[in-house]
Amino acid sequence: xxxxxxxxxxxxxxxxxxxxxxxxxxxxxxxxxxxxxxxxxxxxxxxxxxxxxxxxxxxxxxxxxxxxxxxxxxxxxxxxxxxxxxxxxxxxxxxxxxxxxxxxxxxxxxxxxxxxxxxxxxxxxxxxxxxxxxxxxxxxxxxxxxxxxxxxxxxxxxx
Numbered sequence: 001x002x003x004x005x006x007x008x009x010x011x012x013x014x015x016x017x018x019x020x021x022x023x024x025x026x027x028x029x030x031x032x033x034x035x036x037x038x039x040x041x042x043x044x045x046x047x048x049x050x051x052x053x054x055x056x057x058x059x060x061x062x063x064x065x066x067x068x069x070x071x072x073x074x075x076x077x078x079x080x081x082x083x084x085x086x087x088x089x090x091x092x093x094x095x096x097x098x099x100x101x102x103x104x105x106x107x108x109x110x111x112x113x114x115x116x117x118x119x120x121x122x123x124x125x126x127x128x129x130x131x132x133x134x135x136x137x138x139x140x141x142x143x144x145x146x147x148x149x150x151x152x153x154x155x156x157x158x159x
Contacts, residue, residue: 001092002032002102003145006066007138008059008109009040016135023142030149035142038062040109056114063106063117071102073121075113076137080124088144089151091123105145107137 011017020035027033039062041055067073072095083091095103106113106121118124127140150157 001096001100002068003027003034004066004068004071004102004104005033005035005107005138005142005145006038006063006104007035007107007134008038008063009134010037011135013135016139019139020142023139023146027142027146027149030146030153033145035138036066038066043111052111053114056108056111056117059109060114060117063113067104067106068102071104072100072123073104073106074123074125075106075108075118075121076125076127076141077108077113077118078126078129078131079118080126082126082128085144085147086151089148092145092148093152105141107134107141110134 024033024035038059041058043051043055045051092103105125106117127137127144132140147157
């Protein structure tokens with residue numbers, strides 16, 4: 001299976017980047033993996049809901065362009081379904097068994113993702129009711145994808 005992680009906005013925090021690279025390296029032993037950063041739209045009037053919606057629509061176009069053709073799409077958002085690590089492993093295993101060879105996971109900016117993008121995704125996933133920095137969510141998701149594949153492979157990493 002090939003996985004693509006699409007996220008909005010970059011970070012200057014090296015510890016997030018280093019953590020992501022470590023889990024990406026581990027994950028590549030089990031699956032193809034590609035991480036894609038799309039540009040975050042600048043919002044001149046943060047208090048304006050129309051300005052935020054316009055920015056999210058622009059980000060949506062960049063996100064859609066990064067999704068591999070035919071990929072199963074999963075958006076991370078607060079209203080998504082919560083899964084255990086085993087549940088994520090079961091979902092990925094089920095996708096692979098049904099012939100899905102590519103999955104794209106999408107993390108939005110601090111403003112989230114557009115409603116239309118979420119509506120168009122195959123699955124919505126929530127990590128928690130808590131709020132995390134988006135770059136930490138990227139680390140957490142990459143680790144959970146690695147963990148899911150170790151579960152699927154019967155490896156000792158997952159306890």
